[in-house]
Amino acid sequence: MSRIYAGVDVGGTGTVIGLFDEQRHLLVKVQLDTLGSNRERFGNADAYTRMVAQHIRDAVARLPGDPATLVAAGFGIPGQVNPEDGVVSDATNLGWRHVPFAWMMGDLLQVPVRIDHDVRTFAKGELMAGAAQGRSHAICLTIGTGIAAAIAIDGKLVRGGHNLAGEIGHDVVTGLTRQCPCGKIGCLETVVSGPGISRLAAAAGLTSWQNEGGIPTAEDVARHCSDLNEQALGIYRYAAELLAEKLETAVALLDPEVIVIGGGVAKAGEPFLGPIRERLHDRFPWLRGKLSVMHAELGDEAALIGAFHHAYEA
Incomplete structure (x- = not known):
């Protein structure tokens, strides 16, 4: 059984999901419209998390080779984010206030979920593998x-x-x-x-x-x-x-x-x-x-x- 990790970049326009293996290889990317073509998900964190969780599960199920299981997920989110309690205090571009995002997504995916500010998430990537x-x-x-x-x-x-x-x-x-x-x-x-x-x-x-x-x-x-x-x-x-x-x-x-x-x-x-x-x-x-x-x-x-x-x- 392959152990898979999800890394997700949440943007005001688009969301990108990446699936990684334990050797830190990016296996697949999935791109989504964050708010929908008519911004129907603006402010609706419940609809958004359910949509993203489903796309993550589907992407894991479609991976070739041995059966895969998701073991954890991380998210970079624009706005005021508290990595300790997993709460998005204010994400203006998404219409979110006081959203317990890590808990909501963890409940849907049944794995540990960690979040941080999108710029700190970008920086972590450049520190680990970039400039x-x-x-x-x-x-x-x-x-x-x-x-x-x-x-x-x-x-x-x-x-x-x-x-x-x-x-x-x-x-x-x-x-x-x-x-x-x-x-x-x-x-x-x-x-x-x-x-x-x-x-x-x-x-x-x-x-x-x-x-x-x-x-x-x-x-x-x-x-x-x-x-x-x-x-x-x-x-x-x-x-x-x-x-x-x-x-x-x-x-x-x-x-x-x-x-x-x-x-x-x-x-x-x-x-x-x-x-x-x-x-x-x-x-x-x-x-x-x-x-x-x-x-x-x-x-x-x-x-x-x-x-x-x-x-x-x-």
Whole structure:
């Protein structure tokens, strides 16, 4: 009988299930629509957990070879998550508040279930098998719709006193005037995010590659960067320098060995990572050759691998 572990990345748009064996090999991936095409599952954690549990059971049953049994499952979930009691306190993008997720899913699957914040789950994947592998001190960021960070010290992820460590996106930048969805004015993620890059690009008159005349996305701006478009390069440099300014304090406090950056905005590569690296090395010249600023290596599999390790280490 093969022992199987499920690692699940829960996103506001899509959910990805990965099944792993005891040798930590990813055997299969299953992609689902998190809320349904009409968002009919928004706020309905019961319907969502039942759907995901059924897909996990079906995927395990379809595995080729020897009969397989699920022994544990791990989940990365966006929002305020408490890994100790398994409760999702607030997941705005899903419409969940005070959901005892680990208990609900464990009852459905009849196996131990562990959960953590999605960014810490991404970071765990990069620490175990990606760009931060072999490092004990790291800052890992994902930049998409918003921006958040996960911090590893002595090889352990830091969650903070309220499970909110790493919410760098809501640190205010002097001079920014746009209101953030959180309600504050001038949060970092009003610029350093996919929507922030998109707004800057539209104001600069850049165009969309996918939709002629449409609003350019961060991916569009990254493609303009690859064509050495000065406006696009300037937008990414501006966003990079704002982020680097915030990272200076983190570097001074935490002395990381590596900063790993993933998510859609980071797909621009060196036009975004280069200015961050330059500024940090200028501010901390003694860290040249010691502090790396790198693109995440695992893509969407980082969160699956991290969630698998939540389950494997349970």
